[in-house]
Amino acid sequence: MIQRIQTIWLLVAAVLGFASLKTAFFIGSITTEPANHLTGMSNVWLMISTIVGATVAALSIFLYKNRPLQLKLVLLALGISLLTIGLYYLEINKYAVGGLALWCIVVIAIPVVLILATIGIYKDEKLVKSTDRLR
Numbered sequence: 001m002i003q004r005i006q007t008i009w010l011l012v013a014a015v016l017g018f019a020s021l022k023t024a025f026f027i028g029s030i031t032t033e034p035a036n037h038l039t040g041m042s043n044v045w046l047m048i049s050t051i052v053g054a055t056v057a058a059l060s061i062f063l064y065k066n067r068p069l070q071l072k073l074v075l076l077a078l079g080i081s082l083l084t085i086g087l088y089y090l091e092i093n094k095y096a097v098g099g100l101a102l103w104c105i106v107v108i109a110i111p112v113v114l115i116l117a118t119i120g121i122y123k124d125e126k127l128v129k130s131t132d133r134l135r
Contacts, residue, residue: 016107016109017051018054020040020054020103021040025038025100028095028098053084060077071121078111078114
């Protein structure tokens with residue numbers, strides 16, 4: 001299991017997903033109040049989508065024997081992470097002033113890492129099919 005590169009990518013995606021709950025994505029203010037930090041815990045829908053996406057990525061690590069299901073779950077996690085980025089965008093539009101925090105890279109890196117995991121799973125499945133043909 002650990003020899004497969006997609007396991008490492010899925011672990012990185014899960015860690016980044018759970019880390020994005022506490023790291024600031026955007027720093028700004030809605031009105032004349034002091035600056036607020038927009039994190040994954042700032043909104044219920046952001047929190048749910050972040051937790052579900054990270055959990056799906058973490059659980060798919062253990063499905064290494066069932067690659068088609070693992071691929072479907074990783075694609076689901078990819079969709080959820082893109083939905084999370086969309087929710088962040090909708091929340092940013094509510095702010096009057098502010099800017100992206102450096103830690104927004106954490107949220108933006110999750111879909112990239114999940115795409116790399118998808119490529120690894122696909123290559124693994126292709127390798128297994130080619131060895132089955134040789135038998």
